[in-house]
Every structure is written in structure tokens, then in C-alpha cells.
């Protein structure tokens with residue numbers, strides 16, 4: 001691993017932690033269900049090339065993505081495993097999906113007809129999504145008697161119906177019976193479906209559901225956030241941290257009482273303060289909402305972010321930290337000495353969820369993957 005790209009701000013991704021998180025999903029669901037890592041949105045912001053290099057060693061069943069472009073990128077990286085694009089996909093992306101041999105998530109029979117038309121005799125696979133409450137996609141669970149036979153009629157040896165799935169809307173919540181209600185709806189559909197019996201994959205669980213209700217794992221679980229170190233629900237085990245985000249100190253200065261900092265001058269030095277300017281901003285994906293709220297770690301100590309975060313720079317109050325100098329490394333997510341700022345703490349300070357924090361980091365910060373250890 002080169003350290004050359006650690007000059008300004010960067011993300012570190014710990015491949016061995018990711019692999020151990022994969023192992024914990026494996027332990028939770030048992031040996032039979034396949035594990036389908038979701039690597040959409042640049043593998044939750046961590047960099048899809050590094051993620052795939054790491055995950056290939058775990059022999060995942062397949063990969064899941066949200067867009068056809070993401071599926072094509074996986075093919076360009078040399079991935080030969082099945083790739084499911086969740087969908088619904090826009091009409092203009094259908095040719096690309098066929099060409100890249102993606103398994104298309106189907107939410108209506110019109111899209112299936114379009115897929116057949118574009119494929120024009122070439123082989124293409126699809127999974128039907130069943131809407132059991134998520135509502136953003138899927139064929140309605142209450143109408144399966146209508147669409148089931150219709151899909152079965154359209155499917156065949158080239159338009160291959162290879163699976164059926166649903167998605168839980170509240171698997172992160174502990175005392176919520178919607179998980180069980182949705183599963184029940186899904187089971188009813190699966191039992192009534194005139195689908196192929198051989199090589200037909202039934203899947204439902206995201207990270208939280210895989211850990212909370214492993215009995216619902218079916219033939220595969222689609223896991224994302226837990227692999228990448230995000231806490232995925234109430235009462236569920238914490239994953240190992242995978243991601244750290246750090247930036248260099250570029251300027252250290254004493255601030256006289258009353259000196260202001262940042263756009264809007266929202267912070268003024270109360271007394272004599274000492275400030276450090278860090279080479280990271282919202283243009284890198286550090287949430288602007290952390291201004292006057294969040295923390296960084298410097299020399300193993302917590303330091304408050306003062307003033308608004310700019311596009312390229314962030315200022316922290318280092319009055320209580322000795323010997324800070326340009327070139328020092330500040331940690332915005334991760335551990336420095338005895339102190340840790342968790343991904344969840346950052347999300348909470350920014351009034352959002354860990355998923356949005358991870359996927360918000362922009363291409364400007366390099367992703368540095370530690371080498372995956374050999375099994």
C-alpha cells in the first residue's frame with residue numbers, strides 16, 4: 001500500500017474487518033443460504049474495486065447493485081458471478097443490462113415484456129420483486145394470482161425466471177412486527193407462484209433482517225451496511241468498524257478573543273484559543289451539518305469543530321491539545337489512540353443515518369484499502 005495519497009484527506013478501509021463482518025453474517029444465517037453483498041453506490045462509498053477484491057476471497061453467491069452502470073462496472077472489473085440489479089430499472093438501461101448479463105429485478109409485467117423485446121432471443125435472467133409493504137417497487141403481493149401466471153407464461157428458456165424477492169421496510173426496529181407480517185405475505189406469494197422449481201432463488205433479508213430473523217434467510221441474504229461496518233438496527237450486534245476518514249492539519253494559529261471563523265462567522269474565540277485548519281470539507285463529503293456540532297480526534301484527543309464547514313476546509317479548536325503542527329493527522333471517523341469517533345456518532349450529529357454518511361464521500365478523497373489477509 002502506498003502512503004502517497006495521504007497528503008490531504010482520505011478514507012481508509014480495513015479489508016480484514018470487512019471479511020470478519022462477512023463471516024459473522026455467515027455464522028448468523030448458517031451454511032446454506034448464499035450471501036449476496038450489496039455493492040451499490042460504490043460499495044457504500046468504500047470503492048467498489050477494493051470491495052470486490054476483498055469479497056471475492058469469501059466466495060459470495062452473487063453481488064447486488066442498484067443501477068445497470070454499477071453492474072457493468074463490476075463486469076469491467078472482471079466479476080463473473082451473477083449480478084442482480086435490484087430495479088426497477090429505467091427503460092433506457094435495459095439494453096445495457098442484457099449486454100452485461102445482469103439479473104434484472106422485475107416490478108411489473110410491462111418491464112418484463114420490454115426486457116423480452118430488447119433481449120430478442122438472447123438469454124436474460126430476471127427475479128420478480130414482490131411488494132409486501134416497502135412500496136417503492138415490486139409486484140403487489142395481493143395480486144399474485146393475476147401476475148404469477150402471466151409472468152410464468154412470458155418466461156421460458158431464454159427469458160429465465162430465476163428468483164423472487166421482497167424487501168423489509170423496518171428490519172432495523174426491534175419491537176416491530178412488520179418484519180413478520182411482510183414475511184408472511186411473501187411466503188403466501190411464493191407458495192402460490194407457478195414458478196420453476198429448480199434453481200429458483202427466494203430471498204428477502206437485508207443486514208438487519210439476516211441478523212434478527214435468520215429463519216427468513218431463504219436461499220440468499222442481501223447484505224450491505226453491516227459488511228461495511230455500519231450498525232444496522234436496535235438490539236443487533238455491532239459490526240467491526242471498517243471505515244476511517246482522516247485529514248491533515250494544514251495550518252495552526254492562535255486566535256485572539258473575539259476572532260471569528262468560517263462563513264457567517266458563527267464562532268468567535270471566547271478567550272485566547274488555538275485553532276487548526278484541516279484539509280477536508282463538504283466537497284469531500286464531510287457533512288456540513290457537523291459545523292459547530294461534530295468532533296475530530298487530534299493526537300488522541302477530541303477536538304470540537306468550530307464554525308461552519310467550508311467546501312474544502314474545516315477548523316477545530318485545539319486549545320487543549322499540545323504540539324499540534326501542520327502535517328498532523330485528524331480523524332473524523334475512526335480511532336486515534338484511546339479515542340474513537342464512530343460512524344453512528346457522525347450520522348447522529350448530522351441528523352442522518354450511517355448509510356448516507358458513507359455514500360456521501362465524494363471522489364475527491366482517495367479510498368485506501370488495507371490488504372485483505374489471506375484465509
Ligand SMILES: *Cc1c(COP(=O)(O)O)cnc(C)c1O
Pocket residue numbers: 038040086167205206207208222223224225226232
Ligand atoms: C440496499 C439494499 C439491501 C442491503 O441493505 P442493508 O441494510 O445495507 O444490508 C438489500 N436489499 C435491497 C433491495 C436493497 O436495496
